[in-house]
Amino acid sequence: MSILEVKNLRKVYSSRLGGNRVEALRDVSFTVERGEYVAIMGESGSGKTTLLNILAALDKPTGGTVLLDGKDLKEVREAAVASFRRDNLGFVFQDFNLLDTFTLEDNIYLPLVLAGKRYEEMRGRLTPIAARLEISDLLKKYPYEVSGGQKQRAAVARAMITDPKLLLADEPTGALDSRASDELLRLFAEINARGQTIVMVTHSVKAASSAGRVLFIKDGEVFHQLYRGNDTDELLYQKISDTLTLIATGGRRQ
Amino acid sequence: MKLGFYPRLAADGIRKNRRMYLPYILTCVGMVMMFYIILYLAVSPSLDAVKGADTLREIFALGSWVIAVFSAIFLFYTNSFLMRRRKKEFGLYNILGMGKGNIARILLWETVWTAILSIGFGLFAGIALSKLAELGLVNVMRGEVTFDLTVSHVSIVRTAEVFGVIFVLLLLNSIRQVRFASAVSLLRSENAGEKPPRGNLLLGAAGLLLLAAAYTLAVSIKNPLAALLWFFVAVLMVIIGTYLVIIAGSVLFCRLLQRKKSYYYQASHFVSVSSMVYRMKRNGAGLASICVLATMVLVMISSTTCLYFGEEASVSQRYPRELSLTATFTDERDSSADPVKPLREAIESIAESRGAELSDVCDYRYLNVSGAFLPDGEVETDADRLDSFSASTLGNVTAFCFIPLADYNAMTGENRALEDGQALIYAYRTSFDGDTLTFKRGLSLRIAGTADNFPGSGSAAMDVVPTVFLVVPDLYDAMEQLVEGMSEETEQYLVMRWLFQFDTGLNAEGQQALCKELRAKLREGGEQLIHFEGVTVGAIECRELERDEIFGLFGSLFYLGVILSIVFILAAVLIIYYKQISEGYEDQARFDIMRKVGMTKREIRKSINSQLLTVFFLPLLLAALHICFAFPIIEKLLRLFGLNNVSLFALTTALSAAVFALFYAAVYRLTSNAYYNIVSGAREAG
Ligand SMILES: Nc1ncnc2c1ncn2[C@@H]1O[C@H](COP(=O)(O)OP(=O)(O)OP(=O)(O)O)[C@@H](O)[C@H]1O
Numbered sequence: 001m002s003i004l005e006v007k008n009l010r011k012v013y014s015s016r017l018g019g020n021r022v023e024a025l026r027d028v029s030f031t032v033e034r035g036e037y038v039a040i041m042g043e044s045g046s047g048k049t050t051l052l053n054i055l056a057a058l059d060k061p062t063g064g065t066v067l068l069d070g071k072d073l074k075e076v077r078e079a080a081v082a083s084f085r086r087d088n089l090g091f092v093f094q095d096f097n098l099l100d101t102f103t104l105e106d107n108i109y110l111p112l113v114l115a116g117k118r119y120e121e122m123r124g125r126l127t128p129i130a131a132r133l134e135i136s137d138l139l140k141k142y143p144y145e146v147s148g149g150q151k152q153r154a155a156v157a158r159a160m161i162t163d164p165k166l167l168l169a170d171e172p173t174g175a176l177d178s179r180a181s182d183e184l185l186r187l188f189a190e191i192n193a194r195g196q197t198i199v200m201v202t203h204s205v206k207a208a209s210s211a212g213r214v215l216f217i218k219d220g221e222v223f224h225q226l227y228r229g230n231d232t233d234e235l236l237y238q239k240i241s242d243t244l245t246l247i248a249t250g251g252r253r254q
Numbered sequence: 255m256k257l258g259f260y261p262r263l264a265a266d267g268i269r270k271n272r273r274m275y276l277p278y279i280l281t282c283v284g285m286v287m288m289f290y291i292i293l294y295l296a297v298s299p300s301l302d303a304v305k306g307a308d309t310l311r312e313i314f315a316l317g318s319w320v321i322a323v324f325s326a327i328f329l330f331y332t333n334s335f336l337m338r339r340r341k342k343e344f345g346l347y348n349i350l351g352m353g354k355g356n357i358a359r360i361l362l363w364e365t366v367w368t369a370i371l372s373i374g375f376g377l378f379a380g381i382a383l384s385k386l387a388e389l390g391l392v393n394v395m396r397g398e399v400t401f402d403l404t405v406s407h408v409s410i411v412r413t414a415e416v417f418g419v420i421f422v423l424l425l426l427n428s429i430r431q432v433r434f435a436s437a438v439s440l441l442r443s444e445n446a447g448e449k450p451p452r453g454n455l456l457l458g459a460a461g462l463l464l465l466a467a468a469y470t471l472a473v474s475i476k477n478p479l480a481a482l483l484w485f486f487v488a489v490l491m492v493i494i495g496t497y498l499v500i501i502a503g504s505v506l507f508c509r510l511l512q513r514k515k516s517y518y519y520q521a522s523h524f525v526s527v528s529s530m531v532y533r534m535k536r537n538g539a540g541l542a543s544i545c546v547l548a549t550m551v552l553v554m555i556s557s558t559t560c561l562y563f564g565e566e567a568s569v570s571q572r573y574p575r576e577l578s579l580t581a582t583f584t585d586e587r588d589s590s591a592d593p594v595k596p597l598r599e600a601i602e603s604i605a606e607s608r609g610a611e612l613s614d615v616c617d618y619r620y621l622n623v624s625g626a627f628l629p630d631g632e633v634e635t636d637a638d639r640l641d642s643f644s645a646s647t648l649g650n651v652t653a654f655c656f657i658p659l660a661d662y663n664a665m666t667g668e669n670r671a672l673e674d675g676q677a678l679i680y681a682y683r684t685s686f687d688g689d690t691l692t693f694k695r696g697l698s699l700r701i702a703g704t705a706d707n708f709p710g711s712g713s714a715a716m717d718v719v720p721t722v723f724l725v726v727p728d729l730y731d732a733m734e735q736l737v738e739g740m741s742e743e744t745e746q747y748l749v750m751r752w753l754f755q756f757d758t759g760l761n762a763e764g765q766q767a768l769c770k771e772l773r774a775k776l777r778e779g780g781e782q783l784i785h786f787e788g789v790t791v792g793a794i795e796c797r798e799l800e801r802d803e804i805f806g807l808f809g810s811l812f813y814l815g816v817i818l819s820i821v822f823i824l825a826a827v828l829i830i831y832y833k834q835i836s837e838g839y840e841d842q843a844r845f846d847i848m849r850k851v852g853m854t855k856r857e858i859r860k861s862i863n864s865q866l867l868t869v870f871f872l873p874l875l876l877a878a879l880h881i882c883f884a885f886p887i888i889e890k891l892l893r894l895f896g897l898n899n900v901s902l903f904a905l906t907t908a909l910s911a912a913v914f915a916l917f918y919a920a921v922y923r924l925t926s927n928a929y930y931n932i933v934s935g936a937r938e939a940g
C-alpha cells in the first residue's frame with residue numbers, strides 16, 4: 001500500500017472580501033510509496049508550499065482527498081490533527097519557524113516534549129543528528145544569535161528527531177551554501193536509504209537530482225514526472241534541466 | 255487645514271499602532287482626569303460649607319502631588335512598552351535613509367498629538383465628572399449638596415502644566431533611546447531575549463534582607479510614635495525589596511526550573527517557563543509593580559475605611575465627656591483651701607444658667623511628667639539624659655500622671671487609704687508588674703494596688719505614648735521629690751493641673767453655646783474674662799465642636815483613599831493588560847509555530863493557564879504577605895488618630911482584601927480570555 005495517496009486535490013484561496021480568488025492547485029494527483037524520496041519542482045507561486053501544507057494537515061483542501069498510510073486526513077478529528085501531525089509527520093518549513101523563546105536545542109526537542117518523552121531519550125536522539133548537521137556547538141544559542149543556514153539545519157533536526165512516517169521539507173537547502181547543502185542532501189539520501197520516506201520541495205536542480213523521483217507542478221497540476229530508474233545523479237540532473245527548460249518555454253506535455 | 259509631513263506621519267503612526275496607543279492614551283486621559291478632579295476639589299467653593307473644609311483642602315493638595323508623581327512613573331512604564339514596539343519601525347525608517355533627527359521629529363509630533371488628546375479629553379472628562387466627585391465627597395462628609403457646575407481655571411492651568419512637563423520628560427526619554435541605538439539593534443529589539451541583570455544573586459539577597467528588615471521592624475515596633483517615624487522607612491524598604499526580590503527571584507526561579515530537566519521538559523511547563531525566561535526583566539518589573547500597587551490599595555482602603563467608620567468611637571475616646579476643661583494652678587501646699595474651688599463654682603453657675611445638669615463629672619488635680627523606662631527598669635525623667643532618637647528609648651517613652659488620693663476617692667466614691675511612699679497604679683495601653691516604681695531623679699513608689707475605677711482621660715487616649723496613672727497620698731510630696739534631681743529646664747514643665755470634664759444633658763447646639771460662653775468668660779483673651787487668683791485656664795473643649803474637625807480629617811482621608819485606590823487599581827489593571835495583550839501579539843506567531851509543530855489546542859490552553867496563574871497570583875500572594883506584616887504597624891498608626899479598635903481594623907483589612915481578590919480574579923478571567931483569543935486567533939484552521 002502507498003504511504004501517501006493524493007487524489008484530485010484542489011485548493012482555491014479567496015481573499016477575505018471574497019473578491020479575489022486564486023486557484024493555487026487545480027487537480028493534483030500522485031502517490032508516494034513507502035521508502036520513496038520524491039522531489040517536487042515548479043516555478044515560484046506554482047503552489048508547492050500550498051501542496052505541502054495540505055499534506056501536513058496544516059491547511060485544508062478545497063476538494064480532493066489525501067490518504068496518509070491509508071487514513072483520510074479529512075477524517076482526523078479537528079482536535080486530534082495536531083497530535084496526529086506530531087506523531088506521523090516531520091516538517092521543515094521554508095521560513096524555519098523556530099521559536100525566539102527557545103534555544104536551538106529546545107526548539108528541536110519541542111515535538112518530543114509535546115509527545116511526553118523523557119529528557120535522556122531526547123538527548124540520546126539529538127546527539128547523532130546534531131553531529132551530522134554540524135550544529136552541536138550551537139545548541140545552546142537562541143535563533144536570533146545564529147545565521148540563516150544554521151537555523152535551517154536546526155529546523156531539519158527538529159523534523160527528523162521524531163522519526164516521522166513521512167518527512168516533508170519545503171526548500172530545505174534554500175539558505176545553505178553549497179557545502180552545507182551537499183551535506184544535507186547526503187543526509188537525506190542516507191536516511192532515505194534506511195527507509196525514511198521524504199517529500200521535498202525545491203528550486204535547486206542539484207537537490208532534486210538526489211531524489212528518486214521528481215514531480216513538476218505547473219498551473220496547479222502535475223505537469224510531468226521523472227523517475228531515476230538506474231540513472232546516475234548527473235544524468236538525472238540533465239533530464240531535470242531539460243524539463244525545466246521545456247516548462248519555461250511554455251511547452252505542453254504530449 | 256493641511257498638515258505638514260511630520261505631523262501627518264506621526265498621526266499615521268499612532269493610528270496604525272492604535273492597539274497599543276489607545277490604552278496608553280486612555281491611561282493618560284485617566285490620569286489627567288483624576289489630577290484635575292483632586293485639584294478641583296481642593297479649591298471648589300461649594301465645599302466651603304462642609305465640616306473641616308480646611309483639613310480637607312490640605313489633604314487634597316497633598317493627594318494631587320501623589321497622583322502627579324505616580325502618573326509620571328506609571329506613564330514612563332507604559333511608554334516603554336510602546337517604544338519597544340515602535341523601535342522596529344524606526345529602525346526600518348533609519349535603514350531606509352531617515353536620520354535620527356527626523357525620527358526625533360516624528361517622536362516630537364507623536365508626543366504632541368498624544369499630549370493634546372490626553373490633556374484635552376482628560377480635562378473634558380475631569381470637568382464633566384468633577385461635579386459627581388464633589389457630590390460624592392459632600393455625601394461622605396455629610397454636608398449640604400449644591401447643584402451648580404463650576405469650572406476651576408486655576409486647576410485647569412495647573413493640570414496642563416504638570417502633564418506638559420511629564421510629556422516633555424517622556425519625549426526626552428524616547429529620543430534618548432532612539433539616539434543611542436544602531437539601526438539593526440532597533441530592528442531586532444523586539445526579538446532579542448532579555449539578559450538577566452548583572453549581579454543578580456547579590457541584588458536578590460539585598461532585596462530579601464530589605465524585606466526581612468522591614469518585616470522585623472513592622473512587627474517589633476510597640477509604640478505609635480516610633481511607628482510613625484519608621485513607617486515610611488519600612489514602606490520604602492518594602493517597595494525596593496519587592497522589586498529586587500521579584501526581579502532577581504523570578505530569574506533565578508526560572509533558571510532553576512530550566513535546569514531541572516525532568517520538570518522543564520514537560521509539555522505543560524516547557525513553553526511557559528521558556529517564555530518567562532525570555533522576558534524575565536519585564537516580567538519581574540511588571541509583577542513587582544502589580545504587587546506594590548495591590549499592597550498600597552489594600553493599606554489605604556483598609557486604614558481609611560477603618561478611620562471613617564470608627565470615627566464615632568475615636569471621638570468618644572478622645573472626648574469622653576461632652577465638655578472638658580483644664581487649668582494650671584500654683585499653690586502653696588499649706589493652704590488648706592481648694593485652689594480651684596472658685597473656678598469650679600464659676601463653671602457650674604455658668605452651666606446651670608444655660609440649663610445644663612452636670613453628670614458623669616470627672617474632677618481631679620494631676621501632675622504630668624514624661625519619662626522613659628531604662629533597661630534596669632527605672633524611669634529617667636530628665637530629657638537631657640536620654641538619647642531621644644534611639645529606637646529603644648522611643649519605644650519606652652511613657653507619660654506618668656500623678657493624682658492625689660483625695661481626688662481619686664472623691665471621684666470614684668471609693669475609700670482607699672495609702673501610706674507615705676505607696677501608690678495605686680492604673681496602666682493605660684501598657685503594663686507594669688513590678689512592686690516598686692523608681693524614678694531616677696528621686697522618687698520611689700511601692701505599688702499598693704490598682705486603681706481599677708479610674709475613668710482615664712481623653713488626652714491619654716489621644717497621646718501617642720502609653721500613660722501610667724499613679725494615685726499618690728499627696729501630690730506636693732511627689733512633686734518635691736521629683737523636682738529634686740531635675741535640671742531647671744525640665745523642672746519648669748512640672749506644673750500642677752486640674753481637669754474638669756462633664757456631660758451636660760444639653761443638645762448639640764446647647765453644648766456648643768455653653769463651650770463658647772465658657773471660653774469667653776474663663777480663658778485668657780476672652781471678652782468677658784473673670785480672673786481667678788493663681789489659676790490659669792487652658793483648653794476648653796466641646797465634643798460637638800471638635801467632632802467636625804476629626805470628621806473633616808477622616809472623611810477627606812477616606813475619600814482620598816478611595817480615589818487613589820481607584821487610580822492604583824486602574825494602573826494595576828493596565829499593567830496586566832499591557833503585559834498580557836502586548837505579549838499576546840508577540841506570542842501569536844509563536845503559538846502558531848507550536849501548532850504547526852504539533853501542539854494541540856488543549857495543550858496551548860494548559861500552558862497559557864500555567865503561565866497566567868503565576869503571573870497573576872504571585873504578586874497577590876506577596877501583597878497579602880506584606881499586608882500581614884504591615885497590620886501591626888498600621889494598627890499602631892491608627893492610634894495616633896485616636897482609633898483603638900483592632901477588630902474593626904482587622905475586619906476592614908479582611909474585607910478589602912476579599913473584595914480586591916474578587917476583583918482581581920475577574921480581571922484575570924477577562925485577560926486570560928483576551929490573551930487566549932489573540933494567540934489562538936492567528937489561524938483557526940488546522
Ligand atoms: N494564504 C494565502 N492566501 C491567498 N493566496 C495565497 C495564500 N498562500 C499562497 N497563495 C497564493 O497561492 C499561490 C501558490 O502559493 P505557494 O506559496 O504555494 O507557492 P510556491 O510554489 O510555494 O512558491 P515559492 O517557490 O515562491 O515558495 C500563489 O499565487 C500565492 O500568491
Ligand SMILES: [Mg+2]
Nearest residue numbers: 048049094170
Ligand atoms: Mg513556497
